[in-house]
Amino acid sequence: MRTxxxxxxxxxxxxxxxxxxxxxxxxxxxxxxxxxxxxxxxWASTVWDDGAGEAxxxxxxxxxxxxxxxxxxxxxxxxxxxxxxGFNFGFVYAMQVFNSNLYVGGDVFVNKDGQSYPLAxxxxxxxxxxxxxxxxPPGIPDRVxxxxxxxxxxxxxxxxxxxxxxxxxxxxVPLGPGTAPKSVLAMTSYPGLLPQLFVGGYGDTNISVFDRxxxxxxxxSGTNGPVNALCIFDDGSGPALFAGGDFTDAGGVxxxxxxxxDGESWSDVGGGIKGGLLAGVYSLAVFDDGNGEALFVGGxxxxxxxxxxxxxxxxxxxxxxxxxxxxxxxxxxVLTMTPFKxxxxxxxxxxGWFDQAGGLPSNNIARWGCPQEKACYPDCDGTNSLDxxxxxxxxxxxxxxxxxxxxxxxxxxDxxxxxxxxxAFNAxxx
Numbered sequence: 001m002r003t004x005x006x007x008x009x010x011x012x013x014x015x016x017x018x019x020x021x022x023x024x025x026x027x028x029x030x031x032x033x034x035x036x037x038x039x040x041x042x043w044a045s046t047v048w049d050d051g052a053g054e055a056x057x058x059x060x061x062x063x064x065x066x067x068x069x070x071x072x073x074x075x076x077x078x079x080x081x082x083x084x085x086g087f088n089f090g091f092v093y094a095m096q097v098f099n100s101n102l103y104v105g106g107d108v109f110v111n112k113d114g115q116s117y118p119l120a121x122x123x124x125x126x127x128x129x130x131x132x133x134x135x136x137p138p139g140i141p142d143r144v145x146x147x148x149x150x151x152x153x154x155x156x157x158x159x160x161x162x163x164x165x166x167x168x169x170x171x172x173v174p175l176g177p178g179t180a181p182k183s184v185l186a187m188t189s190y191p192g193l194l195p196q197l198f199v200g201g202y203g204d205t206n207i208s209v210f211d212r213x214x215x216x217x218x219x220x221s222g223t224n225g226p227v228n229a230l231c232i233f234d235d236g237s238g239p240a241l242f243a244g245g246d247f248t249d250a251g252g253v254x255x256x257x258x259x260x261x262d263g264e265s266w267s268d269v270g271g272g273i274k275g276g277l278l279a280g281v282y283s284l285a286v287f288d289d290g291n292g293e294a295l296f297v298g299g300x301x302x303x304x305x306x307x308x309x310x311x312x313x314x315x316x317x318x319x320x321x322x323x324x325x326x327x328x329x330x331x332x333x334v335l336t337m338t339p340f341k342x343x344x345x346x347x348x349x350x351x352g353w354f355d356q357a358g359g360l361p362s363n364n365i366a367r368w369g370c371p372q373e374k375a376c377y378p379d380c381d382g383t384n385s386l387d388x389x390x391x392x393x394x395x396x397x398x399x400x401x402x403x404x405x406x407x408x409x410x411x412x413x414d415x416x417x418x419x420x421x422x423x424a425f426n427a428x429x430x
Contacts, residue, residue: 037364093145103121184200391425
């Protein structure tokens with residue numbers, strides 16, 4: 001059955017989870033997201049205002065950052081990490097803001113009565129895990145891998161995981177006829193006159209779309225491998241669905257782990273990504289790093305479009321480009337990417353499993369974007385405060401030969417740049 005064309009529907013970028021941020025400069029890596037980062041993989045991230053202002057929330061399999069004990073769910077305010085108090089165990093694989101609450105999905109969360117559930121809720125303004133029965137909705141078996149807002153007979157939160165799909169809200173009424181992937185790994189929604197929910201994972205055709213008129217249906221013949229990530233991106237020819245995963249065929253078209261669906265057919269994305277036996281795409285995000293809005297692709301790979309790219313790359317609709325030296329380490333993999341504003345700049349926060357970003361030490365989380373304006377030159381890490389971390393940031397930038405660290409602007413990186421930085425630091429900022 002022919003699907004509804006994207007071009008026939010209104011598109012509102014602000015409602016898409018992979019929404020864009022904007023900037024104008026030469027982007028670079030910043031590794032000062034806590035010291036020394038996080039001690040385990042980061043699987044999920046999102047921005048949420050818990051009543052104390054917007055912050056970046058990350059979840060995964062970590063326990064701490066330095067001396068900060070986080071227990072698999074942490075809050076980053078742009079300056080430091082803090083624990084989400086009362087959060088009890090369980091790996092975190094998905095997060096979504098819905099009705100001003102933060103929903104956290106994963107495996108085995110334990111409430112105050114000792115009951116275990118794979119889905120949890122943080123109440124707006126509480127700034128803590130309250131642990132009552134509502135916070136762990138019953139009826140959701142197995143692990144939760146994906147959460148998505150979707151407007152269907154009211155605003156709903158759709159829960160996806162090893163069990164398929166489970167809609168919260170409106171009495172948990174099933175979405176409709178048809179078949180979604182048996183195990184759901186990714187979802188995204190498309191608003192408009194006829195809202196659409198795209199669901200990726202593994203089983204059947206590995207990807208399908210739902211709307212209230214037709215129920216679930218496959219996108220052509222789907223893919224020949226699991227779909228791990230979905231995102232809407234306008235590459236200049238109109239909004240389209242981009243699917244990433246571990247597959248080499250999409251609707252009969254030869255592809256490499258990423259493909260584009262324009263509402264009628266599949267197409268290759270500039271040769272896609274390639275790597276070793278575990279090569280695949282696990283995260284997609286739209287972001288403007290100073291070179292125009294683009295689709296950022298994260299996963300496990302060593303090239304994109306035939307060009308060297310270490311596990312993360314940028315697709316502008318026509319060409320692939322690497323993000324400097326990318327992220328590296330034994331088994332390095334990018335699992336989540338989320339734009340978040342730090343200081344007066346928007347950065348793309350990149351999480352996963354790695355120990356370096358841009359050739360600099362960084363455990364499992366780093367940020368990519370424009371450096372801060374030089375109106376406050378010594379605020380190297382862009383936190384609007386001057387401290388030891390600015391010195392560490394400057395040393396990292398100097399060692400990497402980043403132009404920012406040429407404080408004397410003489411084209412030479414030497415001791416005088418350190419003295420220049422110290423003088424600027426002592427003088428403070430306006």
